[in-house]
Amino acid sequence: MSENNATDPKMDTRAAEIREERLHARRVRVDRMFTWLFLVQYVAGIIAALTVSPYAWEGKVHTVHLHVWIAAAGGAGIIILPILLSIFRPGTALTRHVIAASQMLSSALLIHLTGGRIETHFHVFGSLAFLAFYLDWTALLTATIVVAADHFLRGIFWPESVYGVANPEWWRFLEHAGWVAFEDVFLIWACVMGKREIASSAARQAQVEHLSELEQLKSAALEMAMSEMQAASA
Amino acid sequence: MKRRALITGSLIAAGLVWAATVGAMYHAVRRFETTPGRGATARTMWPAGSRIARDHDRWTLVMLIHPHCSCTRASLQELERIIEMSDPSLQTYVLVYRPAGFQAGWEKTETFEAAKRLQRAHVIVDAEGAEARRFGGFTSGQTFLYDREGALRFSGGITSLRGHAGVNRGSMDVVDIVRANARQGTHPVFGCAIVTTESEQKQ
Numbered sequence: 001m002s003e004n005n006a007t008d009p010k011m012d013t014r015a016a017e018i019r020e021e022r023l024h025a026r027r028v029r030v031d032r033m034f035t036w037l038f039l040v041q042y043v044a045g046i047i048a049a050l051t052v053s054p055y056a057w058e059g060k061v062h063t064v065h066l067h068v069w070i071a072a073a074g075g076a077g078i079i080i081l082p083i084l085l086s087i088f089r090p091g092t093a094l095t096r097h098v099i100a101a102s103q104m105l106s107s108a109l110l111i112h113l114t115g116g117r118i119e120t121h122f123h124v125f126g127s128l129a130f131l132a133f134y135l136d137w138t139a140l141l142t143a144t145i146v147v148a149a150d151h152f153l154r155g156i157f158w159p160e161s162v163y164g165v166a167n168p169e170w171w172r173f174l175e176h177a178g179w180v181a182f183e184d185v186f187l188i189w190a191c192v193m194g195k196r197e198i199a200s201s202a203a204r205q206a207q208v209e210h211l212s213e214l215e216q217l218k219s220a221a222l223e224m225a226m227s228e229m230q231a232a233s234a
Numbered sequence: 235m236k237r238r239a240l241i242t243g244s245l246i247a248a249g250l251v252w253a254a255t256v257g258a259m260y261h262a263v264r265r266f267e268t269t270p271g272r273g274a275t276a277r278t279m280w281p282a283g284s285r286i287a288r289d290h291d292r293w294t295l296v297m298l299i300h301p302h303c304s305c306t307r308a309s310l311q312e313l314e315r316i317i318e319m320s321d322p323s324l325q326t327y328v329l330v331y332r333p334a335g336f337q338a339g340w341e342k343t344e345t346f347e348a349a350k351r352l353q354r355a356h357v358i359v360d361a362e363g364a365e366a367r368r369f370g371g372f373t374s375g376q377t378f379l380y381d382r383e384g385a386l387r388f389s390g391g392i393t394s395l396r397g398h399a400g401v402n403r404g405s406m407d408v409v410d411i412v413r414a415n416a417r418q419g420t421h422p423v424f425g426c427a428i429v430t431t432e433s434e435q436k437q
Contacts, residue, residue, distance in 0.1 A: 157264070
């Protein structure tokens with residue numbers, strides 16, 4: 001019976017519907033989570049700038065440090081698009097990819113605002129783990145490309161900011177991106193497994209719904225037969 | 235229909251703002267980090283009027299710092315590395331700028347405390363930047379290295395960029411010069427201004 005049900009195209013369609021509904025609901029929730037995360041990171045960036053480098057000094061004269069402006073204006077510019085997309089286009093692939101890219105840019109901003117602290121680099125790896133909640137490995141790919149592009153371009157035009165030396169080997173960006181790819185391997189595997197679990201649970205639910213529908217039909221047929229018998233005996 | 239067009243328009247505008255912000259930020263940060271401060275008009279021999287006691291049997295390193303300059307923390311980290319890698323006989327002085335009209339204590343910042351924690355380094359408050367002027371320095375992080383004869387062997391910064399600690403030509407040169415007693419060196423200096431004008435320098 002279960003074999004017959006597994007090949008039932010109606011049930012397969014229903015299973016696909018349930019799977020998509022669940023994935024969509026999950027991705028909308030993750031979009032919302034990132035909206036809040038972006039706001040928290042924005043405030044944290046401003047606090048970091050005000051704490052680490054509030055003023056630029058020229059002798060005894062001080063002005064607001066460039067870092068504070070970058071945290072306030074640049075930080076807002078980075079998060080405006082992903083927040084609007086998560087409000088008006090929640091759960092879409094475009095929203096996920098923009099969020100992935102913006103999250104990596106937020107990491108780069110926080111690293112810069114904290115003076116390149118090695119500890120702040122962990123933000124990149126934490127962010128990748130959050131992005132894996134989407135169960136969409138292509139979003140991880142977008143994030144990785146942004147990290148690699150950031151290192152590659154800075155490595156060409158401004159190498160000291162990434163590697164500390166003016167003439168690094170051309171492939172050095174691959175070493176940095178390689179560690180991100182290392183984490184990606186496990187997160188992509190987790191995404192694939194997570195999607196399979198959702199698909200399997202959706203198929204079970206479709207099967208239960210199908211069986212329940214069959215039972216209802218049987219009951220209805222039985223009731224009809226009984227009422228016919230009662231009518232005949234009367 | 236109007237609402238849909240409004241949302242689409244807003245998203246396109248946000249996309250343009252997003253792209254422009256990323257480009258502008260990279261440009262601003264790059265310009266900020268790679269633009270050096272004013273290089274010193276360093277004296278080729280130890281300045282005669284300096285109140286710092288130079289030991290004639292030892293190499294002497296002098297660094298000027300602005301205690302409120304956030305970029306200078308990186309210079310101090312590099313100085314720490316230089317001290318660790320150099321012969322213990324290297325005499326190190328960190329001159330902490332305090333401008334005229336500011337009370338004692340103004341200079342006691344986290345950067346000042348970081349300077350005080352350096353091994354084998356003497357921290358001296360440079361009231362009104364008098365010593366900075368004697369040495370010909372303009373910028374926080376400016377480092378001078380003088381040999382036993384009092385001849386200038388290095389003048390410049392010891393970070394690769396503004397606020398960036400890590401291996402760089404400036405700090406490597408200082409270590410090489412002290413170790414090998416060879417050649418002279420210079421490197422761009424990144425930090426806040428201490429002495430802001432040429433006329434102030436001449437005072």
